[in-house]
Amino acid sequence: MQASLKSIFERYVTVNNIFKNKKAITTSYKPESLPHRxxxxxxxxxxxxxxxxxxxxxxxxxxxxxxxxxxxxxxxxxxxxxxxxxxxxxxxxxxxxxxxxxxxxxxxxxxxxxxxxxxxxxxxxxxxxxxxxxxxxxxxxxxxxxxxxxxxxxxxxxxxxxxxxxxxxxxxxxxxxxxxxxxxxxxxxxxxxxxxxxxxxxxxxxxxxxKPYNAAELQNILRDRCKIVFNDGVISDGVVEKCAALAAQEHGDARRALDLLRVAAEIAERMNSDKVEEIHVDMAEAKIDRDRILETIEMQPRQSQAVLWSIIKLNGNEVYTGDVYDVYKKICVDVGLKPLTQRRVSDLISELDLLGIINAKVISKGRYGRTRKVSLSLDNGLLEKIKEIMTTKYYFQ
DNA sequence: AGTCCACAGGAAGGGCAGGCGA
DNA sequence: TCGCCTGCCCTTCCTGTGGACT
Missing domain, CATH: 3.40.50.300 (P-loop containing nucleotide triphosphate hydrolases)
Incomplete structure (x- = not known):
């Protein structure tokens, strides 16, 4: 085993500065108290x-x-x-x-x-x-x-x-x-x-x-959980407040607050930090959204990926259902897929919209018909990552 | 006011796979 | 083996729609 790899493993086995009981912050954990409920x-x-x-x-x-x-x-x-x-x-x-x-x-x-x-x-x-x-x-x-x-x-x-x-x-x-x-x-x-x-x-x-939790209630929930999950003093000032504030913005979602805290702590651990800082929470927020979208895309059937790829290829222009379908048919020929009907592709576009990967809004262009205006709802960094996966793993061109 | 476009999206059903009981 | 049942993915057919154009 390479020396560097060995030291990484050894560090995980011998020192665990941050987590005391990591299981207690997973989704399957059943807490013994539910504050504010x-x-x-x-x-x-x-x-x-x-x-x-x-x-x-x-x-x-x-x-x-x-x-x-x-x-x-x-x-x-x-x-x-x-x-x-x-x-x-x-x-x-x-x-x-x-x-x-x-x-x-x-x-x-x-x-x-x-x-x-x-x-x-x-x-x-x-x-x-x-x-x-x-x-x-x-x-x-x-x-x-x-x-x-x-x-x-x-x-x-x-x-x-x-x-x-x-x-x-x-x-x-x-x-x-x-x-x-x-x-x-x-x-x-x-x-x-x-x-x-x-x-x-x-x-x-x-x-x-x-009722949704407010930021103060979320803070109490997080503090309660911190006592079980983390070693003393590893959570810096402001971390709990930040997780609570971010989750409170999203309709007071306690699950989101706990996820943010968990991922922030994991990032801190990976970065060899002894403490979880506010910057780790920022990184956690970006990571959670990014991972969710990447995982969703990889789980899609190939036809759905082909539709997404055609939207990615058209990105930057005014894109309508008809345009997407034309490009999609060419992509099918390139990668050896049997093209589906426009009706079915229309459903696949709706599904991608529901998943939050694209935005598809029904509009009317007057006598030029009624259609859906399609755009990507991904930032550039994530888009590049998706392009890389689509071309190297799924062979789209 | 009527026409027309390019679809959206609902309904029905085909074809296939997987499984059951006789 | 055969008839029957469900789930799933898909096609075909159809009606509905908003707004530009006539």
Whole structure:
């Protein structure tokens, strides 16, 4: 092993100046206290408490912007509830509806729920009705209360409509032994107004709104976490304040604040610094955005990358859907891809827009038609990096 | 006011893969 | 093996649209 490499590894093994418990700042960490959410915790606990006596509690609909602690609070209460339930008669099932391959179709969602209850359901092949039957049977197997948490429920609704919700909120009518309570979590308040009124009234028997954290609250959250995660004195003055202020600008997102702190500390560690300084937070902010976009682009299917490449090649001009499609067809010939129809390419442009990689705005050019004006939403440094990846790794010319 | 353009975007359905039960 | 089912990606067909032009 080269001497320099050896010294790098040795330094990581022998000294770890910054982190005391790095796991405590990862997304999977479940904190033992949730500052500034005591009221919400108590409210939810009060609503769900009847389940401990074997009675069905009201369904709850929770709304709040990302990073306002919705998932953390409900997971915390659910965990405590399961711990308090004697003979395990309370079962909590948590589903993140944003997860692909788990909850992006009605079949997959119900199959996933059935699997959570120990049933085996094939990935495809069965009629959806049969999967419902398997799930209903598993639920009703014994006397118990099931609390079903559907996180980002609006995402699922957009994909598959509200039939599944209709079936789930009415499930208790057909159960003999068990009862189900549903907790729906959403970032989007208008979601409730777009669902079937019967489903809406059942789903939102209780409603809770999580307000964004302000900068002072975010600072408290970060300071609490710093005590667990970092060694004493490694966080310089102003670092916590800066992370909190940046996250407060983004609708009071605690997750963003913690991410900034974590990445800043990692950068400081990599730079051999004994302390995390404000400059590391600036670098962390740039790195988080950059990594997210690069990772997203690399995960795109080749057709989508070809569309993006055609937009990159046209960058700097007035670019419309028709122009993108013309260049895209040439690129397909160059790299041996079968060109898709304009209709499909139009959808791919929309998807890239949704991912925040490009901006696509529908405009009308009068008698010259209605189209989308497309531009890149990437800074020059990132654009150069993307060009490098696209040409060397994916062979676009 | 009517026409026209270049699409946007919804709906329907084809074709394929993967899987099940008989 | 066959018929049936779902998911996914895609095409085809269609209607709708905003504003420049006539």
């Amino acid at each position: 005591e009221k919400e915790i108590n409210t939810i606990a009060t609503i769900l408490a009847p389940s401990l006596r074997g009675e069905r509690s009201s369904n709850i609909f929770i709304y709040g912007k990302p990073g306002t602690g919705k998932t953390a609070v409900i997971s915390y209460v659910a965990r405590k509830l399961e711990e308090s339930s004697k003979n395990g008669n309370v079962k909590v099932i948590y589903v993140n509806c944003k997860m692909r391959k788990i909850a992006d179709t009605e079949y997959r969602l119900i199959a996933h729920l059935a699997r959570e209850l120990g049933e085996e359901v094939p990935v495809t092949g069965l009629p959806t009705e049969q999967v419902y039957n398997i799930f209903f049977k598993a639920v009703d197997e014994k006397e118990r209360i099931i609390i079903l948490i559907l996180d980002e429920i609006d995402v699922l609704f957009e994909k598959i409509g509200d039939d599944f919700l209709y079936n789930l909120v009415r499930i208790n009518e057909n159960l003999k032994n068990a009862q189900i309570s549903i907790v729906g979590i959403s970032n989007n308040l208008s979601f409730l107004s777009s669902i079937d009124p019967r489903v809406k009234s059942s789903l939102s028997e209780e409603e809770l709104i999580f």
